[in-house]
Amino acid sequence: MFLKGSRYENASLFYPDEDGEVVFDGVRAREIGKATGVIEHIIREGDRLDLLARHYYNNDRHWWRIIDANPEIMFATDLLLDDWLGQTILIPKIRE
Known part of the structure; x- marks a missing residue:
């Protein structure tokens, strides 16, 4: 399937x-398993999940990996992270 x-x-x-x-x-x-090998990222104005994925993974379509590591961010409506300014989120390592 x-x-x-x-x-x-x-x-x-x-x-x-x-x-x-x-x-x-x-x-x-x-x-969804526990995130391993994480980087802590403090949300700044203008941050978006797709832009963070492009920065950390060189692929903006891997935004879902960040959501997996941060269960409090649940839906794509949170793609814009304005409500999270100053908060720390986890950026997981891509599993090989």
């Missing part, structure tokens, strides 16, 4: 209930 190496590759599907009806046709949330 997902490409090999996708972060959703091992996520399980929703299964039918007792009546055999699938309540939700989709994939369950994937497990």
